[in-house]
Amino acid sequence: MDIKELVVPERILMGPGPSNISYRVLKVMATPIIGHLDPAFLDIMDEICQMLRELFKTKNLITIPISGTGSAGMETSFVNFIEPGDKVIIGVCGLFGERMVDVAERLKANVVKVESNWGEIISPEKMIDALKRNLDAKILAIVHAETSTGVAQPLEEIGDFIKDRDTLFLVDTVTSLGGMEVKVDEWGIDICYSGTQKCLSVPPGLSPLTISSKAYDVLKKRKTKVNSWYLDLTMLTRYWGKERFYHHTAPISMLFALREGLRIIMDEGVENRYARHKKLGDLLKKEFLDLGFTLFSDPNHSLPMLNAFKFPLKIKEPEMRQRLLSEYDIEVGGGLGKTKGKIWRVGLMGESCRLKNILYLVEAIKEIIAN
Amino acid sequence: MDIKELVVPERILMGPGPSNISYRVLKVMATPIIGHLDPAFLDIMDEICQMLRELFKTKNLITIPISGTGSAGMETSFVNFIEPGDKVIIGVCGLFGERMVDVAERLKANVVKVESNWGEIISPEKMIDALKRNLDAKILAIVHAETSTGVAQPLEEIGDFIKDRDTLFLVDTVTSLGGMEVKVDEWGIDICYSGTQKCLSVPPGLSPLTISSKAYDVLKKRKTKVNSWYLDLTMLTRYWGKERFYHHTAPISMLFALREGLRIIMDEGVENRYARHKKLGDLLKKEFLDLGFTLFSDPNHSLPMLNAFKFPLKIKEPEMRQRLLSEYDIEVGGGLGKTKGKIWRVGLMGESCRLKNILYLVEAIKEIIAN
Numbered sequence: 001m002d003i004k005e006l007v008v009p010e011r012i013l014m015g016p017g018p019s020n021i022s023y024r025v026l027k028v029m030a031t032p033i034i035g036h037l038d039p040a041f042l043d044i045m046d047e048i049c050q051m052l053r054e055l056f057k058t059k060n061l062i063t064i065p066i067s068g069t070g071s072a073g074m075e076t077s078f079v080n081f082i083e084p085g086d087k088v089i090i091g092v093c094g095l096f097g098e099r100m101v102d103v104a105e106r107l108k109a110n111v112v113k114v115e116s117n118w119g120e121i122i123s124p125e126k127m128i129d130a131l132k133r134n135l136d137a138k139i140l141a142i143v144h145a146e147t148s149t150g151v152a153q154p155l156e157e158i159g160d161f162i163k164d165r166d167t168l169f170l171v172d173t174v175t176s177l178g179g180m181e182v183k184v185d186e187w188g189i190d191i192c193y194s195g196t197q198k199c200l201s202v203p204p205g206l207s208p209l210t211i212s213s214k215a216y217d218v219l220k221k222r223k224t225k226v227n228s229w230y231l232d233l234t235m236l237t238r239y240w241g242k243e244r245f246y247h248h249t250a251p252i253s254m255l256f257a258l259r260e261g262l263r264i265i266m267d268e269g270v271e272n273r274y275a276r277h278k279k280l281g282d283l284l285k286k287e288f289l290d291l292g293f294t295l296f297s298d299p300n301h302s303l304p305m306l307n308a309f310k311f312p313l314k315i316k317e318p319e320m321r322q323r324l325l326s327e328y329d330i331e332v333g334g335g336l337g338k339t340k341g342k343i344w345r346v347g348l349m350g351e352s353c354r355l356k357n358i359l360y361l362v363e364a365i366k367e368i369i370a371n
Numbered sequence: 372m373d374i375k376e377l378v379v380p381e382r383i384l385m386g387p388g389p390s391n392i393s394y395r396v397l398k399v400m401a402t403p404i405i406g407h408l409d410p411a412f413l414d415i416m417d418e419i420c421q422m423l424r425e426l427f428k429t430k431n432l433i434t435i436p437i438s439g440t441g442s443a444g445m446e447t448s449f450v451n452f453i454e455p456g457d458k459v460i461i462g463v464c465g466l467f468g469e470r471m472v473d474v475a476e477r478l479k480a481n482v483v484k485v486e487s488n489w490g491e492i493i494s495p496e497k498m499i500d501a502l503k504r505n506l507d508a509k510i511l512a513i514v515h516a517e518t519s520t521g522v523a524q525p526l527e528e529i530g531d532f533i534k535d536r537d538t539l540f541l542v543d544t545v546t547s548l549g550g551m552e553v554k555v556d557e558w559g560i561d562i563c564y565s566g567t568q569k570c571l572s573v574p575p576g577l578s579p580l581t582i583s584s585k586a587y588d589v590l591k592k593r594k595t596k597v598n599s600w601y602l603d604l605t606m607l608t609r610y611w612g613k614e615r616f617y618h619h620t621a622p623i624s625m626l627f628a629l630r631e632g633l634r635i636i637m638d639e640g641v642e643n644r645y646a647r648h649k650k651l652g653d654l655l656k657k658e659f660l661d662l663g664f665t666l667f668s669d670p671n672h673s674l675p676m677l678n679a680f681k682f683p684l685k686i687k688e689p690e691m692r693q694r695l696l697s698e699y700d701i702e703v704g705g706g707l708g709k710t711k712g713k714i715w716r717v718g719l720m721g722e723s724c725r726l727k728n729i730l731y732l733v734e735a736i737k738e739i740i741a742n
Contacts, residue, residue, distance in 0.1 A: 001425060001637055003418045006627055011405045018404055018620060029400040029624060033389055033574055034382045035702045047374045054372060067576065068439045068601060071619040075601045103600045197620055203404055205438065205576055205622035227598060229474045230439060230446045246707065248442040249389060249568055251576035253400060254625065256377055263374055331406045336617065 011325070012357055015333035016147050016306055017175070018197035018204050019349035021257075025202055028260040029253050036250040044259055045240060045250075051262035055177060055270065056192060056210045058184035063210040064240040065258055066231065067251050070174040070195025073207025075103055076231040077170055077191045078139075080219055084108035086138040089130050089167075091115075091122040095148035095337045096172060100141050107227060112137065118149050118339060119308070121301045124157035131167060138218070139168045139191075145176035147198075148336045150297035150308030150345065152180070159188030168215050174198060177208065178265055179277045179305040179349060190215040196254075199277070199305055201350030202261035205254045261350075277304040280353050284346060287362045296343045305353065307346045308339075314369055317341055328364040330357075382696075383728055386704035387518050387677055388546070389568035389575050390720035392628075396573055399631040400624050407621040415630055416611060416621075422633035426548060426641065427563060427581045429555035434581040435611040436629055437602065438622050441545040441566025444578025446474055447602040448541055448562045449510075451590050455479035457509040460501050460538075462486075462493040466519035466708045467543060471512050478598060483508065489520050489710060490679070492672045495528035502538060509589070510539045510562075516547035518569075519707045521668035521679030521716065523551070530559030539586050545569060548579065549636055550648045550676040550720060561586040567625075570648070570676055572721030573632035576625045632721075648675040651724050655717060658733045667714045676724065678717045679710075685740055688712055699735040701728075 013020045034041050052063045066076050078100070082088065088109040090100050093116040104111050114130045116122045122142065131140055140162060144153055155171060162169045168190040173182045179199030184192050190212040197204035211219075211233070219226075219233060226232040230248065238245040265273060281304030285295065292312035295302060311317060317334065321344070324330045333345035348358070384391045405412050424434045437447050449471070453459065459480040461471050464487040475482050485501045487493045493513065502511055511533060515524055526542060533540045539561040544553050550570030555563050561583040568575035582590075582604070590597075590604060597603040601619065609616040636644060652675030656666065663683035666673060673679075682688060688705065692715070695701045704716035719729070 006399050008405050026401040028377045030397040034379050069619045072601045106596050203624035204620040225477050230443045248440045249575040253574035
């Protein structure tokens with residue numbers, strides 16, 4: 001067996017994630033590890049939770065990173081709260097809404113889908129109407145930033161309606177957290193998960209999650225054990241809480257990385273960071289429209305960090321994307337599911353969200369078109 | 372918020388895992404990442420699978436790392452094969468056998484426990500007898516290296532008996548893989564998982580897993596979808612196989628690390644590596660017996676890489692372990708579950724399995740006793 005030293009191309013990651021990683025995060029990943037019950041590690045855990053609370057804008061005690069990627073966060077968010085037959089309302093206008101349905105149905109939930117076309121939001125009225133017709137729903141779930149379509153879903157009205165009811169408000173912020181406002185407490189969100197590899201610019205492998213005391217009460221009242229041992233919050237909170245009771249071996253190096261990624265965000269300031277994503281997202285859209293692309297997502301509800309475009313005839317797909325990768329080391333994303341081959345998804349997430357990247361990408365496209 | 376630059380103590384990790392990491396692995400973790408669908412990454416995936424097959428001694432096509440720690444591997448191994456009511460025989464003589472029972476029962480399996488005292492093996496005859504009485508069992512599961520007791524479970528006889536039957540042979544090799552022989556094909560193992568943070572000396576966060584074609588056939592014949600979306604092998608194999616179909620974003624940096632950890636093992640040679648663990652495990656036991664410790668595990672079935680001892684009266688627990696950590700930067704493990712406060716678990720795993728570490732630990736204990 002002859003497997004050589006690791007050598008990888010230096011890519012500019014402008015797809016739907018992962019995004020580029022700061023040298024500061026890469027450096028801490030090379031830190032020799034310590035044990036998951038080492039007193040020095042317990043301090044690190046607390047610091048991570050503290051910064052995650054700041055980022056999620058929440059006082060929730062249970063605010064922890066799950067030891068898996070964003071999809072593990074999604075599964076954690078459903079598996080801990082659903083018992084067979086529970087009613088769950090899910091907004092679906094893209095692949096990640098569809099994934100929520102799949103996850104919930106595997107847990108024998110009674111799923112009520114509220115759908116819109118891909119590229120559109122689901123109007124808050126439509127979600128609220130569904131809840132009014134299903135006031136016994138245990139969970140109402142929706143994706144904040146639909147990575148498959150580039151749409152930013154408004155949440156405040158829905159949250160306001162749910163706040164004083166029994167239903168739990170579950171929100172996917174995998175692509176939004178760290179790149180635009182996420183206000184868990186103010187918006188009345190009860191269960192919220194994200195991923196590290198998008199606007200946090202930390203390698204994939206962890207899923208920050210926060211749950212409200214209202215959600216924790218529901219968890220405590222379960223009649224059956226949580227289906228998943230690995231993702232069981234009743235045990236995970238004993239490790240992340242004061243008790244420090246061993247559950248599974250935490251992914252130490254990834255947590256070092258998350259801590260540094262969060263420190264970078266605190267150094268920049270969350271408001272500055274959101275403004276950077278907004279400004280450069282606007283610029284990217286303008287440049288792409290000038291190139292003949294058209295927005296796939298509703299222009300009034302387009303994400304700054306993930307821009308979905310229909311491409312003009314002069315763009316050959318997937319050949320153009322392949323050339324961007326092989327000749328310019330730029331990764332942009334294609335469509336997923338029903339948009340496969342029909343759209344591009346151009347990311348501006350965290351470290352990847354830089355003026356120089358936009359200029360280089362636009363010039364690269366122009367060069368390829370000219371040749 | 373004032374969270375400082377990451378500074379951690381330099382520990383010698385001689386507990387039950389994680390183990391120390393080679394500088395080669397730490398270095399590759401600082402590699403800028405590439406996308407999970409990048410052609411360059413797909414080659415890396417293939418190389419990892421190829422080396423894992425070598426280590427597991429298997430030709431199994433489905434030999435992949437799961438995106439979670441060893442416990443996620445355990446859950447993957449059960450959730451993909453169990454449907455409600457399925458009979459599962461589980462050998463229990465330590466915490467990780469108990470964990471298997473918990474995982475299986477959450478999936479509504481009909482669990483038949485075969486128990487021995489902690490510190491003992493489960494005799495192969497006893498396991499085979501249980502199977503003879505339950506020939507309709509879908510799975511027979513057992514832990515190869517019981518990390519809570521330091522016991523090495525014999526597997527060959529059990530495997531020989533199962534080979535020509537319908538029951539699947541499921542084995543936990545979290546602590547054994549990379550430190551002693553694991554022969555998946557020869558021993559007739561159908562489902563086998565491990566973890567990266569023990570004898571592979573890669574940070575925690577991935578769980579290598581291999582399944583036989585017999586197991587895959589059972590998976591394909593399921594009447595219901597796999598309970599867990601995140602761990603569903605029918606989808607994971609589409610990403611790791613020729614199709615490269617997107618499932619979840621792979622933990623890129625961790626996979627870089629695993630690739631390098633496996634390269635180190637190939638460079639050393641698996642036989643040399645097992646011999647090193649055996650030789651130094653024997654030395655550690657001798658030194659500890661000289662200090663007045665006694666083996667907790669059956670001396671005829673003690674693991675080389677995880678040594679469980681009862682301690683003499685002159686050892687104060689947990690004070691002595693705390694002093695080893697704070698004054699000597701050495702981590703050793705205490706007991707888990709019913710052995711908490713009663714035993715020590717001293718690991719010699721992968722990079723941690725070095726003569727210098729044994730000498731230093733023994734001297735440190737002597738110094739603390741003398742003071």
